Amino acid sequence: WARAVRGLLLDVSGVLYDSGGDGGVPIAGSVEAVRRIKASGLKLQFCTNETQATRENFVKKLQGMGFDISVAEVTAPAPAACRLLKERSLRPHLLVHDDLLPEFDEIDKGNPNCVVLGDAAENFTYANLNEAFRVLMGLEKPVLISLGRGRYYKETDGLKLDVGAYMKALEYACDVEAEVVGKPAKAFFESALAELGVPPQQAIMIGDDILNDVGGAQRCGMRALQVRTGKYRPSDENHPQVTPDAYVTNLAEAVDIILQQL
Amino acid sequence: WARAVRGLLLDVSGVLYDSGGDGGVPIAGSVEAVRRIKASGLKLQFCTNETQATRENFVKKLQGMGFDISVAEVTAPAPAACRLLKERSLRPHLLVHDDLLPEFDEIDKGNPNCVVLGDAAENFTYANLNEAFRVLMGLEKPVLISLGRGRYYKETDGLKLDVGAYMKALEYACDVEAEVVGKPAKAFFESALAELGVPPQQAIMIGDDILNDVGGAQRCGMRALQVRTGKYRPSDENHPQVTPDAYVTNLAEAVDIILQQL
Numbered sequence: 001w002a003r004a005v006r007g008l009l010l011d012v013s014g015v016l017y018d019s020g021g022d023g024g025v026p027i028a029g030s031v032e033a034v035r036r037i038k039a040s041g042l043k044l045q046f047c048t049n050e051t052q053a054t055r056e057n058f059v060k061k062l063q064g065m066g067f068d069i070s071v072a073e074v075t076a077p078a079p080a081a082c083r084l085l086k087e088r089s090l091r092p093h094l095l096v097h098d099d100l101l102p103e104f105d106e107i108d109k110g111n112p113n114c115v116v117l118g119d120a121a122e123n124f125t126y127a128n129l130n131e132a133f134r135v136l137m138g139l140e141k142p143v144l145i146s147l148g149r150g151r152y153y154k155e156t157d158g159l160k161l162d163v164g165a166y167m168k169a170l171e172y173a174c175d176v177e178a179e180v181v182g183k184p185a186k187a188f189f190e191s192a193l194a195e196l197g198v199p200p201q202q203a204i205m206i207g208d209d210i211l212n213d214v215g216g217a218q219r220c221g222m223r224a225l226q227v228r229t230g231k232y233r234p235s236d237e238n239h240p241q242v243t244p245d246a247y248v249t250n251l252a253e254a255v256d257i258i259l260q261q262l
Numbered sequence: 263w264a265r266a267v268r269g270l271l272l273d274v275s276g277v278l279y280d281s282g283g284d285g286g287v288p289i290a291g292s293v294e295a296v297r298r299i300k301a302s303g304l305k306l307q308f309c310t311n312e313t314q315a316t317r318e319n320f321v322k323k324l325q326g327m328g329f330d331i332s333v334a335e336v337t338a339p340a341p342a343a344c345r346l347l348k349e350r351s352l353r354p355h356l357l358v359h360d361d362l363l364p365e366f367d368e369i370d371k372g373n374p375n376c377v378v379l380g381d382a383a384e385n386f387t388y389a390n391l392n393e394a395f396r397v398l399m400g401l402e403k404p405v406l407i408s409l410g411r412g413r414y415y416k417e418t419d420g421l422k423l424d425v426g427a428y429m430k431a432l433e434y435a436c437d438v439e440a441e442v443v444g445k446p447a448k449a450f451f452e453s454a455l456a457e458l459g460v461p462p463q464q465a466i467m468i469g470d471d472i473l474n475d476v477g478g479a480q481r482c483g484m485r486a487l488q489v490r491t492g493k494y495r496p497s498d499e500n501h502p503q504v505t506p507d508a509y510v511t512n513l514a515e516a517v518d519i520i521l522q523q524l
Contacts, residue, residue, distance in 0.1 A: 126384055
């Protein structure tokens with residue numbers, strides 16, 4: 001699986017670091033692994049569903065942990081959603097994390113005709129969920145845009161429900177199907193590949209999420225590895241729909257194997 | 263549809279009264295309609311998915327609005343859930359409204375092996391949802407029991423997400439299917455009919471919820487009316503799966519028609 005590789009797409013949370021209220025901690029060997037990828041001449045893009053911060057602040061946090069990463073190297077859902085909103089003249093009611101709001105500064109939010117849902121974390125209050133629900137129910141044709149469809153993720157203090165769970169709640173209540181911006185949407189992987197500058201056959205996705213990272217990337221014609229870090233659970237290895245091209249202990253091991261084949 | 267009737271099952275919220283932070287307000291004509299049913303000799307049972315209060319307090323509130331109603335006349339999900347928990351030796355982690363907790367006083371809640379979800383309202387916090395999620399994920403075989411599967415309901419200050427939306431969030435995150443206690447579960451209607459003492463062919467359900475009241479009752483062989491009060495929306499009249507035996511303006515009109523046929 002490691003042959004004829006020219007570029008890597010890396011998931012961030014659960015691969016580079018474990019997130020948490022304290023900012024999170026790097027996963028052993030990942031800081032060095034990123035440096036080795038860059039030194040090898042392989043192309044590299046980070047492909048994240050992170051929606052708890054602007055890309056700027058997200059990158060600053062990762063740099064603070066020692067990662068060699070820049071904003072231009074990060075493909076994230078909020079900028080993709082802004083492009084979609086502009087293309088379709090949609091004015092969002094935002095149910096997102098406070099720290100993500102600046103990504104939507106340029107977007108007209110008056111008289112909303114859709115709801116954009118991100119990983120709002122503490123903003124997932126009963127009142128805020130009811131408010132987003134009422135906006136949707138007030139529209140003739142409700143439009144719900146979800147920044148990802150993840151089920152849960154792991155923080156340093158335990159598992160947390162991800163945006164996908166709240167998306168399902170609103171989908172059910174309003175009898176609509178959300179449009180997903182972010183992994184595993186094909187358009188999102190394709191834009192990450194375009195930024196990577198490598199065709200899918202020569203790229204490998206490395207992530208901790210069997211469905212959103214591995215399944216999504218494989219549907220775009222890429223190879224995909226699952227790391228046994230982050231939200232990985234042993235039961236993922238019996239997943240009825242998705243089988244990774246390989247399992248690796250962590251990012252460092254994946255990079256060891258890939259660099260040996262260059 | 264009004265012939266050969268011996269008993270009525272009445273939904274409460276949206277039929278008898280509109281609920282709200284102030285306790286709610288009776289729907290015009292409903293207090294008198296309940297009195298007329300009782301005076302007519304028809305059998306009467308109230309069949310509610312109310313889980314924001316014990317039956318005792320719920321009945322007190324309705325009596326305060328002038329309704330002729332007693333605890334024994336109310337079929338509600340919490341007592342049905344307690345029977346199920348005891349039968350199967352399940353020890354619940356409760357995510358329910360504070361005012362419902364006394365219904366579970368007799369139930370062993372140590373070392374939980376299931377989650378019971380009710381309409382927790384303000385208790386649907388990010389922290390409480392994560393906690394219920396972690397209990398489920400910690401079980402070898404997650405058991406999620408939901409007190410109803412309603413999508414939303416109407417309070418005096420607007421629409422609110424009902425327990426079904428949160429049930430879907432946890433179902434998706436944990437990849438489980440909830441067991442529903444309450445409408446539209448067949449077992450729940452059957453227990454209401456047993457308390458009514460009338461076979462389904464001679465009973466009419468009257469409710470404002472096209473799926474949980476009308477659809478559920480019809481699947482048990484009952485006739486079912488939808489009132490145009492409460493959460494009723496004109497689009498319900500084009501529902502792709504469920505067609506009521508009749509629409510009525512409100513409970514008072516239904517009772518007018520039924521009593522004329524006696």
